[in-house]
Amino acid sequence: MSMSTIRISGLLLLLTAIATAVSVMTRLNSSMEPLDGSPIPLPIILDTSQYVIAGAARVLSGLALLAAAAFLWMAIRVGQPQAMGLAAALLVLSGVATAISGAAMLALAGGIPQAANGAATLMTWSAPGWVEPADAVRWIAGKVGFTLAGLGLIALGPVQWRIGGLLKISAVADVVIGVAMLFIWVDAATVMHRVSGIAFLLWLIVSGVWLTAGLLKSPQPDTP
Secondary structure, eight states: OOOOHHHHHHHHHHHHHHHHHHHHHHHHHHHEETTOOOOOOOEEESHHHHHHHHHHHHHHHHHHHHHHHHHHHHHHHHTTTTHHHHHHHHHHHHHHHHHHHHHHHHHHHHSSOOOOOGGGGGGOOOHHHHHHHHHHHHHHHHHHHHHHHHHHHHHHHHHHHHHHHHHHHHHHHHHHHHHHGGGGGOOOOOHHHHHHHHHHHHHHHHHHHHHHHHHOOOOOOEEE
């Protein structure tokens, strides 16, 4: 197991955490979702520059997660190739979906005019035909990416449990966080969305620090 490969995966997880935090904060500051019954069901962009940063940061977070999963799989695949392969594949797909969602945000930033003084000035604007499909991609890909990350954590739990030590505690936390992340599809679970989002961000930070510090020991090979 290459220690340098593990440390790279840790650094990439930390980069994912930073990019995710930047994306969430700038998106909240730069846009708002349309109210129920709005004649134009598109995001209201209050600050185009910040929305661009949010989209670019989401692309970066997705690509960083993809790379982190690939490096982590290369580091410990010898011990548990099948279990780790599933977890890594889910996290890689999560990164791809997240990056696609971010790319859709960048497209929307160039296609939707900035609202004046926070008012929904889009009522007098004729949206190009591609804008609504791009917004659908942003919404669906974002949720799919979050869901796949949750499934990745659930799949990672057994891997960490077999490694042992303090990671047995982390294994349980991974599964709990992963299950909570699946509630992203339940609109009524707004509080759960925030809690699971913060929990996933903390997981990225803690796991990134753990791996960067070189504290992961070699996993035991799977037994028949």
